[in-house]
Amino acid sequence: MILIWAATQFIKTSVQRRLLTLIFTVSLPLAHQESVAQIQIRGEVGGNVTFRCPVDRHKTITFFYFQRGDEFINGFHTLKRITQEKWENTRVENSKATVQMTRLKVSHSGDYQCVIQYKERSSTSVTDIHLNVTANYSKPxxxxxxxxxxxxxxxxxxxxxxxxxxxxxxxxxxxxxxxxxxxxxxxxxxxxxxxxxxxxxxxxxxxxxxxxxxxxxxxxxxxxxxxxxxNYHNAIVTATICSVVLLFIAIILAVLIWKCKQQKKNSSHMNKAVDPKEIRPLK
The missing domain is CATH 2.60.40.10 (Immunoglobulins)
Known part of the structure; x- marks a missing residue:
């Protein structure tokens, strides 16, 4: 019984030590990162957006990486040359740590990270930014x-x-x-x-x-x-159209009759004989 109890205590102690070692190992990298609350921004398909990463203006930036998960998008490093390929639709302003993204697509929606390290400290500052890209439907x-x-x-x-x-x-x-x-x-x-x-x-x-x-x-x-x-609406519309047509025809007939009378009157004046008494000899 004593041997069994001793073995049990040894196993418990060993497991506890391993758990403490595991917790310490997982927590150590996290202690070197400072996270900030996620920022929400919106954009429209075909438009542009600007990612403004929070920066401590009293410190000097060593490097700034803008990424999407493990994918590098754009950024700069003051001590090293960045060889990773950058997204062609992005542009970085080094002094402000801001990223301009143009020609937005729906596929650009998602979570992005701003990773900044300052010369004054070894820890990195990480800011999560969520981009939501939408598009308006055409007028139905x-x-x-x-x-x-x-x-x-x-x-x-x-x-x-x-x-x-x-x-x-x-x-x-x-x-x-x-x-x-x-x-x-x-x-x-x-x-x-x-x-x-x-x-x-x-x-x-x-x-x-x-x-x-x-x-x-x-x-x-x-x-x-x-x-x-x-149906009565259709009847009213039909009657209105007929009335307008009849009125138009009546106006045309009236104009034609008036012109005929004028022509007859003018022709009667032209055909009337000249009285010889009205003719005066030229001197």
């Missing part, structure tokens, strides 16, 4: 086709990120308007990662009154479109 376009009392309406919008659901908006009295979604398509371009979206709906106007409809995606809304126009 509406197309409509109708047969009898049923109409199909299609809304399309392109080039947006992140993926956003397309919404239909109905204004007016839609209590009797029957709406049926026929198709929804959301596709991502494998190269640009931008989304193209479209939706087709069917409207039954048999029991509905005139309504106005639009579609929206990503905060952008299409033009309002009038649907289910009642």
């Amino acid at each position: 376009a509406l197309t409509i086709s109708c047969q009898a009392n049923r109409c199909q309406l299609t809304c399309t919008a392109n080039g947006g990120y992140p993926q956003t659901k397309l919404k239909w908006n109905v204004l007016g009295n839609s209590s009797g308007l029957k709406v049926k979604i026929l198709n929804v398509s959301e596709e991502s371009d494998p190269n640009t990662m931008l989304y193209n979206t479209s939706s087709t709906v069917s409207f039954n106007c048999s029991y509905g009154e005139e309504s106005f409809i639009s579609c929206s995606v990503g905060g952008t809304t299409s033009e309002l479109l009038s649907i289910c126009v009642p």
Whole structure:
């Protein structure tokens, strides 16, 4: 029993020592880094952003590395020559430790790190910056086709990120308007990662009154479109058009009659015989 107890105590002591050694080994590198709270910045596809890394202005920078995980992006070292390839769409201002990134793509979204070491101390300062790249959808376009009392309406919008659901908006009295979604398509371009979206709906106007409809995606809304126009509206429009046409014809006829009368009047004056008494001999 004594031997068993001694062996147990030896194992516990050995395990504790190994755990302490492991903790010390893992914690030692971390003690040489100073982390700062993550910074959030936003950009748009095709645009530019500036990463402003926090810098102690009272100290002299030995090196500044801007990276994405283990991938070096840009930076400088005052004592060594950097041989790693830099991103061609980035530019570094050495004195300010800022990075300008141009021609943004969706793939540029992610976490970046600013790693700075000063001459006055051996520890490095690490700042995490998260970049979120977005793209606005194009203004949604509406197309409509109708047969009898049923109409199909299609809304399309392109080039947006992140993926956003397309919404239909109905204004007016839609209590009797029957709406049926026929198709929804959301596709991502494998190269640009931008989304193209479209939706087709069917409207039954048999029991509905005139309504106005639009579609929206990503905060952008299409033009309002009038649907289910009642028959009396069409009758009024037809009567108005007919009245305008008849009035135009009446004006043309009146002008033609007036011109004919003027021509007859002028010709009667020209054909009238000259009285010999009105002729005076020349002196």
